[in-house]
Amino acid sequence: MKSMLKRLVSLVIAAATAFSVCSVAFAQSAADNAVNGFTAEDYLTTHGQNIVNQKGEKVQLKGVNLGAWMIWEGWLCPYEDDLDHYTVLEELTRRFGEEGAYELFNTYMDNWITEYDLDEIKSMGFNCVRVPFWFRNFYYDDKGRKILDENGEWDFSRLEWIVEECSEREIYVVLDMHGAVGYQSDAPHNGKKGSVGLYADTEQGERYRELTDELWREIALRFKGNPAVAMLDLLNEPMCDVDADEFERRKNNEMIYTRLYNTIREVDEDRILTMEAIWTAIALPMAWTKGWDNVVYQVHFYNNSNFIFNLFAWFTKFIYSDVPMMMGEFYPHQKTTWENCFNTLDKANYSWFLWTYKATGHGMWSSDWCLRGSKDGFERVDVYNDSYEEIARKWGECIRTENGFQDSGHYNKNVKDHI
Secondary structure, three states: OHHHHHHHHHHHHHHHHHHHHHHHHHHHHHHHHHHOOOOHHHOOEEEOOEEEOOOOOEOOOEEEEOOOOOOOEOOOOOEOOOOEHHHHHHHHHHHHHHHHHHHHHHHHHHHHOOHHHHHHHHHHOOOEEEEEEEHHHOEOOOOOOEOEOOOOOEOOHHHHHHHHHHHHOOOEEEEEEEEOOOOOOOOHHHOOOOOOOOOOOOHHHHHHHHHHHHHHHHHHHHOOOOOOEEEEEOOOOOOOOOOOOHHHHHHHHHHHHHHHHHHHHOOOOOOOEEEEOOOOOOOOOOHHHHOOOOEEEEEEEOOOEHHHHHHHHHHHHHHOOOOOEEEEEEOOOOEOOHHHHHHHHHHOOEEEEEOOOEEOOOOHHHOOOOOEEEOOOOOOEOOOOOOHHHHHHHOOHHHOHHHHEEEOOHHHHHHHHHO
């Protein structure tokens, strides 16, 4: 009898202990989930001129661009000569083959932005990053040859990584098509200078649009319902540097944005989409006239006057009074002051993104263009003459922010009080 009683007591104690351990573990798990990462309540939509989460709370995105990571510009990147990304990639392919060129491309991307950088961005107080990419992150060429992962699937691991890492840190992500198939402008920052072909009324132009549709459709599906993705930025600076009148610009913008809007809405009805009014306040139609719902209109500003900045921001907001507004790229310089820009954007209810987080080049260590600039004497790649091994070394740990970069100084001086 005593033996049975002892056994019963032991079972009760063991059960109580197990329950206690499970309760603690569950509570810890719940606490971890509560503080680490976005939940469904953080999913963003639009309401009038505001961006809101699922609790109805207004969210003003205050972020920074991850320029020069997935798409390159010569003045920002660690290589010699002011080359566009297409030229660099083609030269590396000529010298080392397609596989070798993309191995170097991946080495660069593995090191340019790391978890260290996302921790830095989080510690600065930003709540969002804008991630520029181009079609050759996912296609080998403009004919639609997909880049596949080790399982033979279309490879979106780079975007999946940044979204997952940002979500863990409660940093929203804007996915920005900086360079569409066929190119949407003549500017080098869309991948290839002087090569606009996306709007061409030709069989080739239609093929470019079909591939751009395919790419956006897949990205929309991959991140459907993911609360970390704030919005999809359909085209960066369309018609930039193109010799055309305002009527032609407006016509092309309406055509391509309507097409991309419909493409994505076929697979995702809930995601915020953002269209860019570059460079005038009449570059886009009123959203309601096109039946566009849950959209944000975006402007960029690189002028040198507080008066012009204020006039541009307020007038554009007045013109597009039915949608939220976002300053997707800007940086104050010359006669435009940080204080004025931030005060105006806050009063006018703009979300905003600095250009850019990180850059190389002479003087970047103190430049207003970036938060982290390369140190004096930074090594740069000669894409025409450096060996494969030398390029891999220069684009390895050398380009990690903690190794070859320093604080440009203007964050503490001009930015942090406005986040």
